[in-house]
Amino acid sequence: MTTTVLATGFAAAGATIGMLLSRRASREPDPQSIRVVLGVGVLVAAGGAGLAVWWQSLIRAAVGAPPVGLDWWAGATLAPAAAVTAIVLIPRVTAVVAASAVALTAGLLAPANADDGQPLPTTVVVSESQTLLRGQLSPLDFDGAAARLVESWLRSGGLSARAVVVAVPTGSGWVDQAAVAGFVDRFDGDVRILALPYADVESWKAFISGDAASTGSSVALVRELAEVLESRPAGQRPRLVLYGQSLGAVGADAARVWLEDHHPSLLAETVLTAPPAGTVATASASPRIVVANRSDPVVRWSLSSMWRPPTRPDETVLGGPRVPEIPWLPVVGFLQTSVDLLSALDGPAGVGHRYGAEQARPVIGLRE
Template sequence: MASPAPTSAHTGRHLPHPVLVISVVVAYLVALHPGTLPRDAMTTTVVTTGVTALGAVIGMLLARWVSRRHGQPDGQTRRVVLGIGVLVAAGGAGLAVWWQNLIRAAVGAVPVGPDWWAGATLAPVAVVAATVVVPRVTAVIAAAAVALTAGLLTPASAGADEGQPLPRTVSESGTLLRGELSAPEFERPATRLVKTWRGADGLSARAVIVAVPTGSGWVDPAAVTGFVDRFGADVRILALPYADVPSWQAFISDDAAATESSIALVREVAEVLQGRPAGDRPLLVLYGQSLGAVGADAARTWLEDRHPGLLAETVLTAPPAETVAAESDSPRVVVANRTDPVIRWSLSSLWRPATTPDGTVLGGPRVPQVPWLPVISFLQTSVDLLAALDGPTGVGHRYGVEQAHWVTGLPR
């Protein structure tokens, strides 16, 4: 006797559970949510496959829980949800490529190529399929891949410049006077640096710039060039290192060192300047980039409280989000590229958009912006940090001589 033909309710039972499909598609769209910087093929592959695979794992767990409580969905439901999911994922991939090309065009980069397409589509499909079919084997392979990738993808370390080795004694290079690294003690290095500045005829210059370095002890040569141009080469720039690791490591381990070193240096400088008539002393300017901006703003607050009227201007370049005061009682300008993820990254951006301090001047190319979304925007900004130093001047965390030309309170 012939068996009855399967009904539409029973066909398609081999298809993925609707909960699994929804979880994978949502994770895939989260992974494709754009940032503000171009992404290379490798970064795109890692992000899309990693986030989508996580969505698959969560979906499998949720599908089991739903099936135990409500039973297995019929084949028709599986087919409909899978079909809609494929269409939504395909539309999201197409939109992501279009948006990526908009960003690339804005910053002068070439359009995405086949490797980018493959990383954004084929790689996630393969990993999700493997996760569902052979989850244990996939987990072992994924762990090895994460360990390998962790050594390749590191946050942007602004200032990790081997061309500026940190001195153990005070050194002079043109207009830039660099103190020795002697953390966590900053008083004696600051005293020796100021003594060198005075001996280099610093009190007769038009201006003295206290430049707070990045975590690696690096001072942006473009900023030095900008200040020299701004003051007609009649300027001295003082920099006191406080660490010799990339800024992001210093920020996590001991961001207070930037504050302590900058205050120690401005205390010594202020004592010297206060002993001279107002019309017979250099203009005092504070400057800091990245983590250095945090120290420079702390020094600004200290000077406003103890030596009001002594500080001419503060220039902060790309301070990390939520790390400097929202307002200033003395002239201050905050310089930031529109595409710089550093100015938007903070843990609080998980649940609210980052705010910009008063006096912020945005530069660099205009790129399309997407609305802020909780958690998702934080994730994408974190990914953007990986490539923050890969672009030309004006893109991401790269700045030029213009940062020193924003000193609005001083004569040009």
């Protein structure tokens, strides 16, 4: 489906541009112009489909996935060819249909209106286990929610544990259970993991709206933790570890910067998994590891990749199968990464934007 939509979109855009250029000389394009636009459009669609099959075959072979089938071929060729034909031969009808489809989609995706002044829903502070403690969703009062979560941590015996992990969730409030299992195994079960949600929407919506909530909630939580940890001698308090995946990595890195500025002796390490390109600092003054799959497009995607190649933080450790890489080209690299985003969650752990217990690995050279 992803390939069908994208191939059709690019082919339709090309056909539309061709028709607009052919109308410059006269109000209606002549038959020869129509044949040229139609022929070029079909050839471009076919060439694009061939390149897509070649690239998909390389990627699938690298990650051990089955090769593309006839249904994939049909989606990559028939739909784009039909779109080009419709735009060239019946442009007015096609324009009406396209406009109706856009209007319907916009109506379905528009958010529901909320009453002004109505408080956002919250969740009760709960202990999902003796290990993972999830805080209250309170976007208007991060400090209060952080204080209540730290109180729950203290009641659970957190001060006597070997480590405390601040796990900054994604925009939907999700914390990867594979990472939780990894930290539990790494610290032999003697760990508390604290998660303070800052939103309850799809992660991509939270990412588009900005990282203020992610950074604000994470800093509020480490501020509360720091007050408690500073009251204990260095050898009698748990190790403080920061962790975040995707948008959560942005919040975790903001908490790292705050701790380095205000309580540098408290922070043991920071573990960032798959931060979007350009969203975290390129270097860290305290121990940090950045975990990224070689095939993960999230760590390469940014608007700036349209005019410059993406970069990785200094402490990045690549994992997962080795996959072929196309040299970066202006605009083209951004489009290719955008296409890859749509199927980033389709593979197993270690492929694309899927990660396993390896997220909890310690920083290289750091003593446990």
